[in-house]
Structures are given as structure tokens and as C-alpha cells.
Amino acid sequence: MLFSRKTLLIMILTVIAGSVLLFSVSYTDACRLQEVTLNEQPIRSWEGKLALNAEKSIVRQPVDSLAGTLIAAPDIYKVDVSYELPGRIEIKTNNFEPVCFLVDAGSGELFGLTEQARVVSLQHSEFDWEHPVLTSVMAGPAYGYCHDVRVGVVVEQLERLRNVNVVLYRLISEIDFGQKSYVLVSLSGLPYRLKVRVESFREDMLEFVEFVSRFAPDLEGVTTIDMRFENMIICGRKS
Secondary structure, three states: OOOOHHHHHHHHHHHHHHHHHHHHHHHOOOOEOOEEEEOOEEOOOHHHHHOOOOOOEHHHOOHHHHHHHHHOOOOOOOEEEEEEOOOEEEEEEOOOOOOEEEEEOOOOOEEEEOOOOEEEOOOOOOOOOOOOEEEEEOOOOOOOEOOOOHHHHHHHHHHHHHHHOHHHHHHEEEEEOOOOOOEEEEEOOOOOEEEEOOOOHHHHHHHHHHHHHHHOOOOOOEEEEEEEEOOEEEEEEOO
């Protein structure tokens, strides 16, 4: 691909400006560390508490050893360190991004679940209604894992489903764990629920899409669609 002379000049100037900025941040006094925040709260006397140096730039601080010290605490499982010019370091702990949500069957409290099915608080997270909500299951300890091993299996299957069919993923509003041998899946806007195998969650959901798109079945009055059997789909209607 050929670039015009003007485009090349802009690219060269951008590289030069970036190099100058990087040099200034790393080796001059322009971006000395002035402030440190922990979970968005300023830390007082951070030089003594965190072994940081106010005489050095923000990118020359021992953040690796700092993160290692923090994560050694029994209640910290994740540490994120970021820089904000001209002179601030921001530290966030346990800043997990949930991929779905869980309503604790005991307390009714809402939690997030990470991609590894770790139970996390939603205090610092944005609620995204496009993520499914898991119900009829105990949450387990904060930042730990649910005692019901089916939760981890379903979350892993959900992530695989999102990678191949994000529209279907977004339609899933609830996954009910109230039954031992299967889960009940509710889809936004549909009056029936799907009986789906835990270990084959992704395959059963994709098979449902194929079933309704290929055969256009009459689902009037249907309350459940059982997807658990090979080469057979059972529709349950109101008695």
C-alpha cells in the first residue's frame, strides 16, 4: 500500500512525538509520581506505606513488587495498576469483570460471576442486562467458587456460546438450577422454557435454534421444550 507524502509526514511526526513523550515520562522530572490512589481513594504517606519514590517518574516505580505485596493479602485476589499523566498511579484490587450474574438462593443478593465462575461483588461493576442471570443456587463465599460444580460448567459453556452466537447469548435471561438433572433456560420474549443438559449446554442451545429455524414448529401453548435427548425434542403443553 502506497502512502501520500502528507500521510507519511504525519506518521513520522506522530512517531517522533510519541518517542519524545515516552522519553519525557521515563527519564525526566516531567512526570514524577505525585499521587497514588487505591480503589479510587487517595493514599496518604504512600512513600512509606508502599515503598514508592516521589523522585522518580510514574513508570519507573516498583509496581511489580507492589502488586506482589498486595496480592499476598488473604482478601485480595487481583491487582490492577494503571498510570494517569502527569503523575498519578491508580491501584485497583479485586476489580473483576463479571460475565454473568447470580442471585444467591439463600439471601437473594445479586453477585457477578467471572469467566472462571468466581463469585464477585458488583460494587464496582456496571450492570449489563445482556448477561444471563443464574438462579436457584447458592453463591458460595465472596471471591470463591460456588459449591455447586454445575455453575462452573455452565459459565464455561456460556462463554463458548457467546463466541459462536452472541445474539442467542443475549436472549438468555435466566438459567434456573432448581432441578438436579438439568437447567431451565428462559429466553427474552418467549413464553416457554428450555430443559437443557449442563454438560452440553452450548450444543443444546444451538440445536434449539436449528429446530425453530428449520422446522418453524407451532409452539402455541407450549410451556417447556426438552432438548436433552439425541434426535428427539419434546414439547410440553399446558394440561
